[in-house]
Amino acid sequence: MISSDIIRGYNDIIILYLLLEDSSYGYEISKNIRQITNEEYVMKETTLYSAFARLEKNGYIQSFFGEETQGKRRTYYKITQEGLQYYKEKCEEWEVTKEVINKFIKEMG
Amino acid sequence: MISSDIIRGYNDIIILYLLLEDSSYGYEISKNIRQITNEEYVMKETTLYSAFARLEKNGYIQSFFGEETQGKRRTYYKITQEGLQYYKEKCEEWEVTKEVINKFIKEMG
DNA sequence: TGTCGTACTTTATCTGTCGTAGTAATTGTA
DNA sequence: TACAATTACTACGACAGATAAAGTACGACA
Numbered sequence: 407m408i409s410s411d412i413i414r415g416y417n418d419i420i421i422l423y424l425l426l427e428d429s430s431y432g433y434e435i436s437k438n439i440r441q442i443t444n445e446e447y448v449m450k451e452t453t454l455y456s457a458f459a460r461l462e463k464n465g466y467i468q469s470f471f472g473e474e475t476q477g478k479r480r481t482y483y484k485i486t487q488e489g490l491q492y493y494k495e496k497c498e499e500w501e502v503t504k505e506v507i508n509k510f511i512k513e514m515g
Numbered sequence: 516m517i518s519s520d521i522i523r524g525y526n527d528i529i530i531l532y533l534l535l536e537d538s539s540y541g542y543e544i545s546k547n548i549r550q551i552t553n554e555e556y557v558m559k560e561t562t563l564y565s566a567f568a569r570l571e572k573n574g575y576i577q578s579f580f581g582e583e584t585q586g587k588r589r590t591y592y593k594i595t596q597e598g599l600q601y602y603k604e605k606c607e608e609w610e611v612t613k614e615v616i617n618k619f620i621k622e623m624g
Numbered sequence: 625t626g627t628c629g630t631a632c633t634t635t636a637t638c639t640g641t642c643g644t645a646g647t648a649a650t651t652g653t654a
Numbered sequence: 655t656a657c658a659a660t661t662a663c664t665a666c667g668a669c670a671g672a673t674a675a676a677g678t679a680c681g682a683c684a
Contacts, residue, residue: 407608408608408611408612408615409524409608410640410641410642411523411524411640411641411670411671412523412524412525412608412609412612413612413615413616413641414520414521414523414524414639414640414641414671415518415519415520415521415523415640416521416616416619417640417641419616419619419620420616420619423619423620423621424619426621431662431663432662432663433660433661433662433663442618442619443615443618446611446615447615450641450642450643451642451662451663452641452642452643452644452664452665453640453641453642455663455664456640456641456642457640457641460639460640478647478648478649478650478661478662478663479649479662479663480661480662480663481662481663494623497620497621497622497623499516499517499518499521500521500616500620502517502555503517503521503522504613506517506522506552506555506556507522507525507528507529507609509551509552510525510528510529510532510533510551511528511532511606511609512532512535512606513606514603514606519639519671519672519673520639520640520671520672522672523640523670523671523672524671526671526672540631540632541631541632542629542630542631542632559672559673559674560631560632560673561633561634561672561673561674561675562671562672562673564632564633565671565672565673566671566672569670569671587630587631587632587678587679587680587681588631588632588679588680589630589631589632590631590632625684626683626684627682627683627684628681628682628683629680629681629682629683630679630680630681630682631678631679631680632677632678632679633676633677633678633679634675634676634677634678635674635675635676635677636673636674636675637672637673637674637675638671638672638673638674639670639671639672639673640669640670640671641668641669641670642667642668642669643666643667643668643669644665644666644667644668645664645665645666646663646664646665646666647662647663647664647665648661648662648663649660649661649662650659650660650661650662651658651659651660651661652657652658652659652660653656653657653658653659654655654656654657654658
């Protein structure tokens with residue numbers, strides 16, 4: 407189980423990654439995360455939707471309504487230029503973070 | 516700069532790592548972190564001391580007073596069996612976390 | 625006398641995550 | 655036809671870890 411204190415701050419990156427190729431919506435993103443990680447990480451619904459709100463507030467994603475004529479209306483999100491920039495920076499930060507934390511990890515029986 | 520949301524949850528591990536070899540105290544641990552990471556990560560004082568309190572409350576470290584007869588009295592900490600166990604588990608969790616997050620990271624120009 | 629370095633403590637605030645619950649429509653199944 | 659399950663969200667409140675700001679206390683040094 408991955409603790410929420412560790413993934414914190416990377417949920418945004420996970421979401422942005424999934425919007426790189428094409429716009430998407432909550433439920434689909436949620437499923438994709440589970441699939442990609444083989445259920446090793448399951449993002450909570452509330453975490454996901456509050457991340458959407460935060461990302462949109464910061465201008466990293468933009469929402470629009472889908473054209474479904476049946477079923478509950480979906481809110482789609484697409485990544486912005488700023489979002490792409492933010493994603494790139496966070497990826498670089500991740501490389502640094504990995505190396506820093508690795509210095510405090512020991513392989514033990 | 517490593518964001519606090521990313522390192523969150525690993526501050527405990529950093530501290531425990533530094534207590535593996537020998538007991539130590541706040542100021543020394545703080546200096547060691549800076550040195551080991553070449554100033555890439557500097558743990559805030561309040562973060563450090565609140566982590567001590569949490570770790571002791573959870574039984575992962577034990578405090579005792581140093582024998583300095585001059586200067587301000589130091590509070591030393593040593594790792595417990597439970598702390599060692601916790602450290603090991605977190606190291607294993609780290610390996611999983613790394614792989615999970617790596618799936619959402621892209622190398623980009 | 626004043627500043628720097630060492631070694632902490634207290635208090636209060638912020639943010640992201642998460643538990644709980646509820647709404648609303650569609651699809652499966654018995 | 656009834657009921658459960660799945661899809662697709664929204665609202666509210668609580669919690670924990672990180673942090674800013676400020677203060678205490680001691681020694682050394684100039």
